[in-house]
Amino acid sequence: MRKPVARRYDTFLNMANDTNQFDVGYVAHLARLHLSDSEKQKISAQLKDTLAYVAKLNELDVSKVEPTAHATPLANVLRRDEVRPSIDRATILKNAPEQARDLFIVPKIVE
Amino acid sequence: MSLHTLTIHQLREKLRRGNVSAREATQSLLDRIQSVDGKLKAYLWLDAEDALAQADAIDRSGIAKNGKLLGGVPVAIKDVINVEGQPCTCASKILKGHTSVYDAFVVQRLREAGAILLGRTNMDEFAMGSSTENSSWGITHNPWDLERIPGGSSGGSAAAVAADEAFAALGSDTGGSIRQPASLCGCVGFKPTYGRVSRYGLVAFASSLDQVGPFTKDVADGALMLRVLAGHDPHDTTSVPQPVPDYTAGLGKGVKGLRIGLPKEYFIDGMDREVEAAVRAAIKKLQDLGAEIVEISLPHTDYAVAVYYLIATAEASANLARFDGVRYGARVTGEDVIDMYGKTRGAGFGPEVKRRIILGTYALSAGYHDAYYVRAQKVRTLIRQDFEKAFERCDVIVTPTSPEVAFRIGEKTDDPLKMYLCDIFTISVNLAGICGVSLPCGFTNDPRLPIGLQVLGKPFGEETVLGVAHAYEQATEWHKARPNL
Amino acid sequence: MQYEAVIGLEVHVQLKTKSKMFCGCATEFGGSPNTQVCPVCLGYPGVLPVMNEEAVSKTIRTGLMIGSKVAGFSKWDRKSYFYPDMPKNYQISQYDLPLCAEGAVEIKLDGGKTKAIGVTRAHLEEDVAKSTHFETTSGVDFNRAGVPLMEVVSEPDMRSPEEAFAYITALKEILVSGGISDCDMEKGQLRCDSNVSVRPIGQKEFGEKVEIKNMNTISGVRRALAYEIQRQTAALQKGEKVSQETRRWDDAAGRTFVMRTKEYAHDYRYFPDPDLMPVVVSEEMIAAARKLLPELPEAKRQRFIKQYGLPEYDAGVLVADTALAGYYEKAAVASKNPKAISNWVMTELLGKLSEAKRTIGECAIQPEHLTELVALVDGGQISGKIGKEVFAEMFDSGKSPGLIVKEKGLVQVSDTGALEGFVNEAIAKSPKSVADFKAGNEGAINFLKGQVMKLSKGKANPQLVGEILQRKLRGG
């Protein structure tokens, strides 16, 4: 059956309404991603569309299907326990935003 | 003499004979970049002195004259692949000023083959996009129409090769990021089988989908580049220890007796008419050359974009977590560590990257993991099986690369979903882990914009794919067309 | 109302490998900060992990030692949370398919009873970096980041701090004997978190679970649990509720404190790591791991009894501590009198060690020196009494017994001429004892013997002294 691409877009966008509540603030916190209020609004709206679109996966019965995590069927790819030279400390500390006493410095971690 | 217009095999011939030096080839390219890149903005970074120094070293060592595959050939690198001592920003503010401390495996391969590592090309930030508009460092323009996008995410590499600003360039392809810009810029872009080329040193977007591949001016150059890039790397456990055939020697066998599959789901109404006409003409051409055309079905095609956006964003959300302002990259100070993370990442990432991190984080988060992520992985299995079944009936699959030609800058920036759907013909290939190439197969009339033909092969079927692409290319003139700049 | 505690432990153990889990950086403890690092273990853009086979095989070996099912198919997952000690801000771990599941560790209880503590799972993951805290900042050293770490999760089978203590001791024992880990808690090679709840005795359901972190020593675990059980019991007795939370043990203060729970929102977003291929554990891999298993304690006990002629009790005590058994065996195997070695170890050595609060690993006496000491006594060069003196010196200085005897001139006097002089002197000084002996009190000879030993400063050969005394008193 042939379905015009253009019409398909519209169908998916119309499905947006029944998407579950999407708490962008919570997700942004999990991702440690500061978003402005307008960013939150915009992303929230766009992601509702996207989530409505991906809801089409529910059309399929996948109860008997194994998930694919890798694109190649390799297993047991291991390396021998051998020590290799490490990288020069000065080189890596040079890339650090803040460093002192040979350590990478961050705001104080409170437990 | 305009050396920059040559293909690699043409240039190598001259270098081998000693007619030109690596320095002359490099200088010619630098001159070309100097004259046109102001309009295109394909390159993000270029160190002319360093490039010439590399060329001189190659001239002195005699590598250009001996049999090294890329001896004396400058190659441009997408800004997502590490070259020791060069910047690697992934077109993101979060990596502003970052210098690579190691070579990617493919870069080691290029060095060993005698290539000159020329410069860094523009891209969508962290390879997320289909237009290169998501670069933090500005837009790259399509060489055929400066008002239009070059495709993405490897838009800089595609534009550079199409505009004779590079003999070849490396790109990365997660959902079409090599093939789609190759199609929109009118050059050859090859996406190898997952595991054929090492990902070590390629900054990960979606690890189970990413592959490095070449942009070239013709198929023979693509075969040559692939020969250099392919092979097992013990530092990438997804790299498959399978011998690398001599792809160049495999060309020229023609398509006689080969079965070419046409997926009925890909030839849909709503596709750009001129694109469809050009692709149908190309199929006719292949038939004339002796190939047998069979209709095949990839029944889960319609789900590919949804599966892709869940899997790719989920993987990306974890892959991009390391950009936190602690060990490298930019930092925005905060009241405490959490605040520092949030501000650093909030300021460092652009809108599309943020959108995808949010989607991916959400898809993996408690309560939604099975509904979104696991389900997507299962449908990925169905898509992979579609291809397995299809390849029982055919040797290669031929499709359009993109349903459209290059669109106008800004045309789709506010509608991410519409942008995502540009990739419907390329995405399934990454989900299935198979190989594919895009090569020029015509132009639209007004404006004159390139159209791409996609040839897909079985896992590790690179030779067959290159053979079909080469046969078609040699029977047509499209690959010789150059934009007027 | 009577309450009982329900305790489960999560033990993290650094595996003894030369290189890190996913890169070739050294794992050695104590390196200068950020010198055992590379792009991989610093989480640089573009790097990929490659699994260390030794880490996998040691985890499988552990599984066999605790009677686990070793999974035929095991995979690696990403566990996401942001923390400066985590280079990638996700930890490569194992979520739903750990290498080992359903094992048990046997612990000994008072009165010789044993109890099996179930082990839910043992899986492999990577260690995080070490942070040092300053006034307003923290500094991170990534040397430890990426060291292979095995997490052993117990069932909530323990009912007292003593059982928890016994469990960690037994687990440590197994891991050290199997060469899996050195389990040195001071070097952070073994770390422990606990879940503890309290419920009225007889109640089936568990009470609200509290997680305790930062228990850095085994005795700290015992103290922390005792405190926490008491705290929870007191709360319940007052009719208060125990809330589900994570608490931090402060050893100096001797109490637990609530941690900032907000940052510990457990939404780890696990998913299979696309960079790492699964491990399919074959029969061959299991067979190879089996070959490297250490001798089980019971088998070793039987062997000690047979090979060294030890009483069951001695063998049991020695085998209970792998390091001690190893020490004993080194000394015994070269000795003509392994039973005597056991006597020295059981009485003198263990006594001294506990007095000095040292472990057998920290003992200054080399096993071969103990062999030498027994030979000196058995050969009559020194008396048993002098032997103890020499032993004490060995324990303090680590010198060989031969050297000590020589330096201090402790060689036993067996010269009859010299001994007769001492005997005569003693007889002359103690007419009452001589009279008692002659009157039929045989025991009086012991006093005279003691006098001779005193006069000879303990160097007289006691057997010869006895013979000379007998001769002189009866004959005289």
Ligand SMILES: [Zn+2]
């Ligand atoms: Zn390392």
